[in-house]
Amino acid sequence: MRAALLGLLAISAMPSFAGTAAFTVTDDPDLTAAVAEVREQFLATAPFERLNVCLLLPNADGTWRRGQVNGDELSYPASSVKLAYLAAALAWCRENGHSYDFLDEAVRPMIVESDNPATGRVVDAITGAPNIADPTSEEQAAFEQARLYTERFLDSRGLLGHQRISAKTYPSNTSDGPEGAEQLMLSHHGRNAMCPNLAAELMLELAHAAIEPEGNAYALELLSSHARWTNHTPIGFGVPPGSIIRNKGGWAYSDLNDIAQVILPNGREFILAVFSDGYQQETQPAPWANATLGDFVDALIDRVGLREGCPPRVISAMAGFAGPPGDSDRTRHLLSVPEAGRYEVCVRYQESPEAAAAAPFTVEHAEGETVVRISQRQAGNRWVRLGDFEFEAGGGAVMLRQDVSSEGEVLPVDAVMATRWPDRAPTAGTDVTVDNDHVPPHYVEAGTGWGTSPTQGHDNHTYRYAHTGTPSTATWTAPLTEAGEYVVSTHFRAGGNRAARAVFIVEAADGPHEVAIDQRSELEGGEMVWRALGEFA
Numbered sequence: 001m002r003a004a005l006l007g008l009l010a011i012s013a014m015p016s017f018a019g020t021a022a023f024t025v026t027d028d029p030d031l032t033a034a035v036a037e038v039r040e041q042f043l044a045t046a047p048f049e050r051l052n053v054c055l056l057l058p059n060a061d062g063t064w065r066r067g068q069v070n071g072d073e074l075s076y077p078a079s080s081v082k083l084a085y086l087a088a089a090l091a092w093c094r095e096n097g098h099s100y101d102f103l104d105e106a107v108r109p110m111i112v113e114s115d116n117p118a119t120g121r122v123v124d125a126i127t128g129a130p131n132i133a134d135p136t137s138e139e140q141a142a143f144e145q146a147r148l149y150t151e152r153f154l155d156s157r158g159l160l161g162h163q164r165i166s167a168k169t170y171p172s173n174t175s176d177g178p179e180g181a182e183q184l185m186l187s188h189h190g191r192n193a194m195c196p197n198l199a200a201e202l203m204l205e206l207a208h209a210a211i212e213p214e215g216n217a218y219a220l221e222l223l224s225s226h227a228r229w230t231n232h233t234p235i236g237f238g239v240p241p242g243s244i245i246r247n248k249g250g251w252a253y254s255d256l257n258d259i260a261q262v263i264l265p266n267g268r269e270f271i272l273a274v275f276s277d278g279y280q281q282e283t284q285p286a287p288w289a290n291a292t293l294g295d296f297v298d299a300l301i302d303r304v305g306l307r308e309g310c311p312p313r314v315i316s317a318m319a320g321f322a323g324p325p326g327d328s329d330r331t332r333h334l335l336s337v338p339e340a341g342r343y344e345v346c347v348r349y350q351e352s353p354e355a356a357a358a359a360p361f362t363v364e365h366a367e368g369e370t371v372v373r374i375s376q377r378q379a380g381n382r383w384v385r386l387g388d389f390e391f392e393a394g395g396g397a398v399m400l401r402q403d404v405s406s407e408g409e410v411l412p413v414d415a416v417m418a419t420r421w422p423d424r425a426p427t428a429g430t431d432v433t434v435d436n437d438h439v440p441p442h443y444v445e446a447g448t449g450w451g452t453s454p455t456q457g458h459d460n461h462t463y464r465y466a467h468t469g470t471p472s473t474a475t476w477t478a479p480l481t482e483a484g485e486y487v488v489s490t491h492f493r494a495g496g497n498r499a500a501r502a503v504f505i506v507e508a509a510d511g512p513h514e515v516a517i518d519q520r521s522e523l524e525g526g527e528m529v530w531r532a533l534g535e536f537a
Contacts, residue, residue, distance in 0.1 A: 053274050443477075491531075
């Protein structure tokens, strides 16, 4: 059974290591100098000190060049180690004659949710060595040898080096912390430690199907689960909208890490591994505790020349405050975007305990005005997303008004940024997703009742809505490449004010089929859900 999915509607001090079993990777002095320059400038104002980096860029002949700073330095990977366990799990499935999703019940939450108990179940399965409460010396030796399965697999591909990758992440499936044989192995072998150079090469092999080619689609599905602007994607806070991100982040204690493949809207690709001490769990809530690497990634994209050809962005950097009510009770940033389209709008400000708890930013867009309230007592000195909005060419503005905020609150604003989403078309095939930001004829609206919610929808984009009683329709057309039976599903945000009977008409080979869906709160208010409409030929 095939599935084609449509966004709102879906039809289902060590030597330097370089090169892998499948790819030639060479150090590029100019690229290293560029990485070092951006790193130095970023750390001059960053609230942390450690930033170990490896950047890989492709050459036309299939080889890769590397720029890195402290790329061989080991540090605690936190949940980024789960990328290695994913690779090892794929190998284990093949070696034992199973399908690549045989361990999906544990592998999927390990990657998608970064779930620690699930990681423990994966480690137990692929090593055949569950924990032993009180092992004999012989049992301990056998246990440790079995638990090195992932290291042996990585070493066979030139991806291990001096790293240590054998321990679970805690709290795990059997205990809140290491006990028994697991505790003894930690004392003998040491806790997990990874370095950016080898981590980047591991992602390179996974992203380009060098590791278990027949399991590549499954691996990429899992690694693509994390949207921008979430705590799962520390690197994602610095890449433009419309980028493809496949990654595994890790955060614990002060460690904030990410290992990612990024494909920008212009088609340029890079592999980036960053290991830092930038996790701000003590001072910022999620996802902002994981957002400290965004400015570094943004500056790196510019410095190495990867942004050319991406959709335009506009930054209005007139700093100011909304003062007391009166003539100066507002600040207004004119965007004057160069071309019409859908733009992601972000603001930047200095956080303060005296700042507004719900600062009212008014976005002036092609469909009217939308007020988005955010707390300026957190997430300062970084870009904060207001939402996605349609602008006409030359239009767009963001206003901050004191007279609609609480009396006495300070409303700082440093800059506003608008970045155009690329004009997107769905990828043709037998598994197709059509979203509401795809261009005609794939997504077409009719009627006057449509609006855009700044709340995140499918794939971190906005979602569109129409009020009941308005003559409004939306049509999703999937570019299917083969005839056959397909599962058709719809994606929406459920809620108490949604339609009790939203009508979808599926145009199939034997004619139209009408299917009604209840979108109200019994589907868990506020949750994004997929709902199957049925199977159609």
